[in-house]
Amino acid sequence: MSEGVREYPATLAIRPLSRPPITSVRVPGSKSITNRALLLAALAEPQHGTLLRGVLQSEDTEVMAAALHALGFQVSADWTSRTVHVRRGAHASPIPASKAELFVANSGTSMRFLTALVSLGEGCYRLDGVSRMRQRPLGDLLDALRQLGVDAFCEHQDGYPPIVIRAHGLDGGHVQIRGDVSSQFLSGLLMAAPFARRPVAIEVVGPLVSRPYVAMTVEMMWRFGVEVKTDLASSFEVPVAPCYRRADYDIDADASAASYFFAAAAVSEGEVTVEGLGATSLQGDFRFLEVLREMGCDTVSRQNRLTVCGRPLHGIDVDMNDMSDCVMTLAAVACFADGPTTIRNVAHIRHKETDRLSALATELRRVGAVVEEFADGLRITPRPLHGAAIETYDDHRMAMSMALLGLKVPGIIINKPGCVTKTYPNFFDDLERLRR
Numbered sequence: 529m530s531e532g533v534r535e536y537p538a539t540l541a542i543r544p545l546s547r548p549p550i551t552s553v554r555v556p557g558s559k560s561i562t563n564r565a566l567l568l569a570a571l572a573e574p575q576h577g578t579l580l581r582g583v584l585q586s587e588d589t590e591v592m593a594a595a596l597h598a599l600g601f602q603v604s605a606d607w608t609s610r611t612v613h614v615r616r617g618a619h620a621s622p623i624p625a626s627k628a629e630l631f632v633a634n635s636g637t638s639m640r641f642l643t644a645l646v647s648l649g650e651g652c653y654r655l656d657g658v659s660r661m662r663q664r665p666l667g668d669l670l671d672a673l674r675q676l677g678v679d680a681f682c683e684h685q686d687g688y689p690p691i692v693i694r695a696h697g698l699d700g701g702h703v704q705i706r707g708d709v710s711s712q713f714l715s716g717l718l719m720a721a722p723f724a725r726r727p728v729a730i731e732v733v734g735p736l737v738s739r740p741y742v743a744m745t746v747e748m749m750w751r752f753g754v755e756v757k758t759d760l761a762s763s764f765e766v767p768v769a770p771c772y773r774r775a776d777y778d779i780d781a782d783a784s785a786a787s788y789f790f791a792a793a794a795v796s797e798g799e800v801t802v803e804g805l806g807a808t809s810l811q812g813d814f815r816f817l818e819v820l821r822e823m824g825c826d827t828v829s830r831q832n833r834l835t836v837c838g839r840p841l842h843g844i845d846v847d848m849n850d851m852s853d854c855v856m857t858l859a860a861v862a863c864f865a866d867g868p869t870t871i872r873n874v875a876h877i878r879h880k881e882t883d884r885l886s887a888l889a890t891e892l893r894r895v896g897a898v899v900e901e902f903a904d905g906l907r908i909t910p911r912p913l914h915g916a917a918i919e920t921y922d923d924h925r926m927a928m929s930m931a932l933l934g935l936k937v938p939g940i941i942i943n944k945p946g947c948v949t950k951t952y953p954n955f956f957d958d959l960e961r962l963r964r
Contacts, residue, residue, distance in 0.1 A: 536946035539917065540956060542934025548798035548838065549962040555785040555802060557584040557610065558811060559951045563592045563637045564745060565777050567645060567719055568752045569614035570601045571622055572772040577602065577615030582779035582804075585610070587950045588635040595632065595642055599649075600624025622723050622771075623649030623695070632657045634881055634922070634950065636664060637712055639689065643669055644716035647678045648723045649695040654683075656690035660922065664879055666691060669713040672705040673698075676724065700726030700768070707736035709876055714764070715745040721766035722754045730764040737876045740812020740850050747810055751775055780804070783811035784853040785952050788928050790816060790836040791857045792962055794825050795864045795936055797838035800962070806832045816854045819846055823865060843867035843910075848874050856929035859888050862908040863897050864936060875904035881950075882921035891918050891930055895937065915939015924950040931959060 562584045569578035583589065585607040593612060597603045601624060602615040617624060623646060630646075632638040634657055643666065646653040656662075667687030670680045677699035683690045698720065705714055714732065721728040736742065739760060746756045746764075753773025757765040781804035793800035805814070807829045817827045817834065822844050826837040843865045848855050852874045862869035877884040889901040894916045898909040915938055920927040924947050934940030948955045 536956070538944065540942045540945040542931050542940045542942060544938055545796050545935050545962060548796045549792065549964075550799045551961060551964050552801035552803055553789050553958050553961050554804055555781050555789065555958070556586070556952060557582045557779040558782040559584050559586060559588050560637065560741060560744060561748070561779045561810065562589045563641060564715070564719070564748050565779060566592050566596060566612065566614060567641050568748060568772050569777070570596050570616060571723070572616070572752060573774040574616040574618055574771070576774060577613050578774050579776040580612045580614065580779060581610065581777070583610050583612050584779070584782065584951070586953055587633055588638060591631075591633050591635045592638045592641075595630045595638060598625070598628045598630060599646070621648070621650045623651075625649070626651030628653050630655045632661065634658045634661050636710070636880070639664070639666065640669060640710065640712035641716040641719065643680075643691065643693065644673065644720040646693050647673050647676070647680070647695050647698055648720055650697070651695060653693045653695065654690060655693070660881060662689050664688070665709055668706040668709055669716060672703050672713065672717055675703045676700065676728070698724035698728070700724035700728050702729045702731065704731045704733050706734055707732040708734045709737070709879060711736060711738040711741045714742055718742075718745050718756065718764060718766060719749065722769035722772070724768065727768055728766045730766070732762045732764070736761055737849055738812070738852055744810045744812070751777070780809050780811065782951070783809055783813035783816070785955070786834070787813060787816045787854045787857040788932060788955070790820060791861045791932050792935055792959075793836040793838045794820050794823065794841060794861050795838065795932060797840070798962070799835060799837045801833055801835040803833055805834050807834075813851045813854050815851050816857065819844070819854070819858060820861070822846070823861065841865040843869040845870040845872070847872050852877050853925065856884060856888060856925045857932070859892060859906065859908055860929045860932040863892065863910050863913060863933065865910055868907055868909040870905065870907045872905040881923040882926065884923070884925070887919075887921050887923065887926055891926070894918065895933060895940070913937045915941070917941040917943055920944050920947050922947050924948045924952065928952065928955055931956070935962070
């Protein structure tokens, strides 16, 4: 991480709140939007470059920016002012460099987006990450790229990094891609598709998970000048474009990050406002507010300000496929509800930074909750909770969601809390703001 981002101890004790909070917080910029904007800006008109404002500084976004730099793009980041300027320069190929070794740590968005991006180049590119990244599937995207004429293969285990792309651009035409493991495969392919030699018609085979993230990609492509004809389910038609239009871009606050503070209001029966996030956000995780309302909370939406007022909670049965990054947040809230909560249709989160369903079941049982784990979800039945040391599995969302338990339950300790630097380096500092 860059200088100035705080370091964490090996363990961190979470102190229970002494009273319900009434406060506001400002969470950082969206990781999902930041990494998409970085890629779109890199492929935009080369004359002047593109300025991105409100960017998130985190391991995932720094990895993406560093990879673009390694590919020959001009990337100037001022993390203090939360701005990044990106410029391609006058190169015949969409990718300036003809070869590169790219290390993406455990950033799934970076791996999937960059794999599609480098297919536009003329040369050889290798992508790798940490040991967990080598367990995260990539085969569906590689298969789609091969259908478009790309020589893409895995060095060791078929379908998993490290991978090598021998690129000569995309042919275009019709391509099929599965959508039931990760929507990032489709998003990466969509953003690269305008640079194919012919229009690209993408057919999604089977169900499409996390559909709002694909809608985000399509909307951002439109804002950068490329219109995709789509039903946002199974059919996507992408025209040929010489480049994306230069479009200086303001990045929303991160709705996934905001979910932890909305949840804090819910479990403490307090009132927490998140600044910089409005009802017009592109992010599907904004719908987490609907889940909290169904559980009994009140919510208030103002321009660029969203507030949750906690009330007595009751359990629900909910399909979380469209906002799966909030599954862990909801699991923590469910521990304080009256009655069980069932979370369904999220089998794909077993392929995230860790197997999130298994990890949640293990850690919630550790603190006393009754948890039934099934193939695509969990059923959480509240019981009196007790303190415990929580394993985070090097998963930022495990650390942030399980910390919510400590707002009510004495003795909650988060092991390896530094994993939050992946997307929200100052999360625990902001959590302390609930005590103001």
